[in-house]
Amino acid sequence: MSTLTGTAPPSLAPVPRGGIRQSVADSLVVAQRNLIRMTRIPEMVIFGLIQPIMFVVLFSYVFGGSLQIGASTSPAVYREFLMAGIFAQTVTFATAGAGAGIADDMHRGLIDRFRSLPMARGAVLTGRTLADLVQTALTMVVLAVVALLVGWRVHEGVPKALGAFALLLLLGYAFSWIGALIGLSVRTPEAATSGGLIWLFPVTFISNAFVDASRMASWLRPVAEWNPFSATVQACRELFGNPGVSASGAWPMQHPVWASVIWSVLIIAVFRTLAVRRYRSATV
Template identity: 75%
Template sequence: MSITAQEPSPKPIPRPGDRVSFRQSWRDSMVVAKRNLLRMLRIPEVVIFGLVQPIMFVVLFSYVFGGSITLPGAGNDSGAYREFLMGGIFAQTVTFATAGASAGIAEDMQKGIIDRFRSLPMARGAVLTGRTFADLVQTAVILLVLALVALLVGWRMREGVVDAVAGFGLLLLLGYAFTWIGALIGLSVRTPEAATSGGLVWLFPLTFVSVAFVPSENMPSVLQPVAEWNPFSATVLAARELFGNLPPHYEAPDAWPMQHPALASLLWSILIIAVFRTLAVRKYKRAAS
């Protein structure tokens, strides 16, 4: 008697829109992230121009405006302001990645690339997750180069290595959170040009009505609570604490985020990711149906 071995039946291929496992979703996200990273490598101008603006801000605020901005307890010491400034420049740089995420997703929508992804048996959220991961890697590279430039103009990290790593981690987490806002904007407009404008127009008041460039006590009283409860401010102040860049004799305002900036920054970033990732994925699924 002979026994015929039966070949195992192949696993069914999931159809577009089917529920997939976390492992499959992660793998799909990494494939999309790799695609976007390869695209960035082939267009290095994206990273180069992404560095120009923060470097210009460092030079302008340090050497042009720095002498006219007084920090409490520091007098006219431009070196103290330069260290105070860098936390704000770092945070502004990571949040401005929002515009790139908006424009990139809007461009893929316009060219029909997103429609091709929709027809594939892959997790729906993987397209957006992969894109935001790729933007996070690009932001990390820009942040690294900017830190090297800051060291050249006199900025120093005066706390331990662990605190410095934690500071950069909070900055990148905020940048990642804001890319989800950019993803939602990119899915909501029709052209990359509109996405770029939509990704930047709200960032300027958010970053300037904060403690990024001047202490909140230097602002009009009506703007002080806005600046102190601004999620951007919490990350800026947390970075200053962890890098050891607080002004001499600094006293934090009474607002809770200013008293606990690292925890406030972490909570704000998690909240932004939870809210805007949900909205962006829902928007993507609705557009795909």
């Protein structure tokens, strides 16, 4: 006759895991949950695709031929100049959706339920941002196909083009942490959507995404050149071999690839820390 000791059988005992290992595993589980949710709500993906496609078509054919890039006003030149900006705008505008999704989870009490589980504190936010990164990557594939159809081309080879897309996804992931912080700081998903878009418009338009920054007002040009968004756009144009890599004395424009990586890593380090801290204080 066995004696009840109050301890779990060895086969049922939880396997101890280190902090980093547990955080990674929990983050992947949360990311999987969000990806499954996206597949069950296909309109989220469809609407996410429609907006960037509209921007490509409208900007290409409405502004093409009206703006001067270097010494050319050719619509074909402008389309190649434009695409790096559209790619970067697409990955950053996904930030608003990320913030709204987190705010919705907070509003419905889902975050509180996650807190009751034995999981890493930052896994909820990391998993959410990873899922948004996957959705953004799918959007980029479709957008690249549309860009090729309207005349955009890569002139520096596939490896450099893949490097450019990696920089874009890194920027999108960095900005998603800003969206996460906004989503945790407001009370409703509607407020998160509005708050997520307000700051994105000056970031994307006071940049070299749609116009040559050298033609901006003298006081505005340094703002555009030191904009983290501009560094990634400039890096992509350089790696794609597209027109618009104009001469500039600003360090980010002279070394756009390094500037893009540094800016993105700094944004992740700062805003992930703030978002996780906000998550802990907002859900206790």
